[in-house]
Amino acid sequence: MAAAEVxxxxxxxxxxxxxxxxxxxxxxxxxxTSLSDHVLERQLPTGDALLVARITAHxxxxxxxxxxxxxxxxxxxxxxxKTAEDLVASIKNGHVTEQAYYMAASGRPQxxxxxxVDVAAAVGDxxxxxxxxxx
Numbered sequence: 488m489a490a491a492e493v494x495x496x497x498x499x500x501x502x503x504x505x506x507x508x509x510x511x512x513x514x515x516x517x518x519x520t521s522l523s524d525h526v527l528e529r530q531l532p533t534g535d536a537l538l539v540a541r542i543t544a545h546x547x548x549x550x551x552x553x554x555x556x557x558x559x560x561x562x563x564x565x566x567x568x569k570t571a572e573d574l575v576a577s578i579k580n581g582h583v584t585e586q587a588y589y590m591a592a593s594g595r596p597q598x599x600x601x602x603x604v605d606v607a608a609a610v611g612d613x614x615x616x617x618x619x620x621x622x
Contacts (some may be wrong), residue, residue, distance in 0.1 A: 490546030
């Protein structure tokens with residue numbers, strides 16, 4: 488038996504955005520039989536996704552001072568998704584710095600940025616920008 492059931496909480500405003508790949512994320516994940524009940528949409532104050540564990544009865548009984556059964560615990564990871572084009576635009580207009588600030592202020596120790604599609608194509612001939620994106 489599992490000590491906890493983990494769910495992926497996905498930001499609703501992001502998945503309902505204009506990009507087809509963003510709108511398809513929840514549908515794709517939910518179509519996976521093992522994930523269908525563990526992908527939830529919610530409005531998040533920052534980031535695009537995070538992981539939440541719900542303690543099972545087995546997990547609550549496993550060790551002394553374990554959280555009680557059914558308690559929800561936000562796990563360490565906060566995830567930001569960006570297409571390569573969005574990442575480049577966010578670096579150019581400074582929005583990525585603001586997003587990074589709010590993600591860091593969330594207190595989650597593991598901040599992850601998942602970049603979708605081809606970064607090199609999005610950067611083009613701008614060498615300086617290519618170095619900033621790679622950093």
